[in-house]
Amino acid sequence: MNINLVPMPNEIYTDYKLFFRKSIMENVSVEYDSKYSAEEYSITIDEKGAKIKCSSKAGENYAVQTLKQLEFSYAGNIPYLKIKDKPAFSYRGFMIDCSRHFFSVEELKKIIDAASLFKFNRFHWHLTDDQGWRMEIKKYPLLTEKGSKREFSNFGRYFNKNSHEGFYTQSQMKEIVEYCRKKSIEVIPEIEMPGHTSACLHAYPRLSCTAKEIPVRTHAGIFKDILCAGKEEVYEFLFDILEEIALIFPSEYVHIGGDEAPKDRWMECPHCKQKLESLGLKDYEQLQGYMLNRIHEYLQKKGKKAITWNESLRGKNLEKGITVQNWREKNDECSIRASVGGKIVVSDFFHYYLDYPLGMTPLKKTYMYNPVPAVLPESLRKNILGVEATIWTEFIENIDNMSMMSFPRLAAVAETGWTQKEDKSYIDFKHRLIQVLPMIKKIGLKYPDPSQWDPNFFKSIIQVLKFVNNMYNKETLRAGKQ
Ligand SMILES: [Zn+2]
Missing domain, CATH: 3.30.379.10 (Chitobiase/beta-hexosaminidase domain 2-like)
Known part of the structure; x- marks a missing residue:
């Protein structure tokens, strides 16, 4: 109908x-x-x-x-x-990266309002990364004093010579939590570890393996300086932060990162080597598993559970109670995890990454994606908790741009999360969405004209080439070597 x-x-x-x-x-x-x-x-x-x-x-x-x-x-x-x-999946999330670009409380509320219109129930708040630490932690004031500022922004096409800064006070974070609670949205804070921690290490260099000074990063990339897994003070630091987080966020989950953490420094570090040997671990991926398991254990004492990105499965020693957010591992890995009772949230890179242009990920592609791996038997489907769309912001510097990239695709992820698969129809969905989406204009948000939602072949090629070309510049290419 x-x-x-x-x-x-x-x-x-x-x-x-x-x-x-x-x-x-x-x-x-x-x-x-x-x-x-x-x-x-x-x-x-x-x-x-x-x-x-x-x-x-x-x-x-x-x-x-x-x-x-x-x-x-x-x-x-x-x-x-x-x-x-009633919903098909219990977890229907959207993630906003506030590290690469900072967004004000009022701007976040607009996206939250729009997400609530489509019955999302999880706001995954990416608060820390290499390019900025965005949450006030009272015990470690340098995290925001030093870690929330970078000299300029060099994300390819969005080169901006001005410094960029911002963070949320604890009372502002509580305000967002309360705002979301009234809309039945749980806020899941994310604290990245052990990688994507340049801003944190800029504030407290002693927490890395080498203890050398590093800058808050001005460009995108995967950086080799990460938190040391061998020094006990790193664990104490993380526990202290999580203790403050637990007082701000009443959520069932805390996201603890775990993605894109190169092990170069760990392999050369006497502390990490000693930890690995004393625990009898096979390799440094297992050391990451150990680290995240220990954090999970701490969170459990606070009545919470951890979520990590899928790279943390590599050591094959991740506690079963940790939920895994799958962004690019082969579905097999997550199917195996789900088949032994592990819980999975699906954020597939090729379908749910909303920072990529419609020419690369058109609305239909996002809508048609089935988050349940085909090989997973019906009886184990319940281990796929649900779906989450991610809004990374290297290339999104203001709310208008965020809105234009997020919609209409966020609504497609919402329908996959809510509507039973057999009741979904793309043609019908698009027709309904054209009528419903103008509602977000009242919130002050924008979206592309429906004629652009599924670009034709030539428009797609042009958009993809333009996007890839703009992603790279000299500094970005050098970043891989750091
Ligand atoms: Zn180390």
């Missing part, structure tokens, strides 16, 4: 014979019923208005979003209908 809702509800019935003529939002009643599951809701619209049934605030919020979309398309003319609805 073609009614303008995104994501498409599980069940919807209307015969379009009778219509509600008044404002639906002013005629809503809510009844809590424990028979409904946590995120489930139903809506009945008749002459009395809209009646929502659910068992939680989350269910109520999703029902309200559905009503807002109906009012937007059919104000004063909403057909009497019945909807029964």
Whole structure:
């Protein structure tokens, strides 16, 4: 049935014979019923208005979003209908990288508002990286005093000679947490370790293997200076930070990074070598596994769980209780993990990385992607917790640009996360989205014209060439050698 809702509800019935003529939002009643599951809701619209049934605030919020979309398309003319609805996946996330470029609390709230419209329930907040440390930690003030500033930005086409800086105070982070809580969105903070830590090491050089001075990075890349896994003070430092984080973020999860960490320095470090030998580990990938397992154990004492990027599977000793976010490992790796009960969140690089142009990842490609590996038996599907779209910001320097890159594809990830696979249809989705997406204009966000959502072959080639050409410059190419 073609009614303008995104994501498409599980069940919807209307015969379009009778219509509600008044404002639906002013005629809503809510009844809590424990028979409904946590995120489930139903809506009945008749002459009395809209009646929502659910068992939680989350269910109520999703029902309200559905009503807002109906009012937007059919104000004063909403057909009497019945909807029964619940999500396909329990984890429906979006990630914003606030390290490569800093975004204000007010700007983040706009993206959160738009994500909530499409029933996302996790905001993964990438707060630390090589190009800037963005969270206030009271015990280690240099992290923000020194680590939140870089001299200039040299991300290829976005060369900017001005210095770039910014961080969130603890009270601002609490404000975001509370803002999201009201929308049934959990905020998952990410603290990168052991790699992507140049900004942290700029503030506290003694935490690396060599203890040498390094700058907050001004360009993208994978850097060899990472946190030392052999020095005990590194673990104490991380525990202290996580202790403060646990007081700010009530989330079930904390993301602890684990991606793109070259082992060059560890292999030459007496502390790391000693740690590896004393633990009887096979190689330095296992040392990373040990490090992250220890952090996970600490988080568990705080009632939390860790998520890491998929590279952490390489040592083959990652604790089963750690959830893995899969961005580019072969699906087999994650299928194996899921087949022994490990939990996976899917953020496939070729489909869910929204910082790449539509010419490379058109809307249809994002929409059609099935996050459940084909080899995974139906009985193990539950170990795929869900989906997450990532918005990396090396090439996104302002909110308009972020919005133009995020939409319409964020809505496609939302529908994959919510709607049952057998109920999905791309043509139908695109038609509905064209009607619904103008709602984000009210929030102050922009999106490309629908004629650009699936560029033709020639436009795609031009966009891809332009993007790749702009990614690289002399400094970026040199970065690999550092
Ligand atoms: Zn070391």
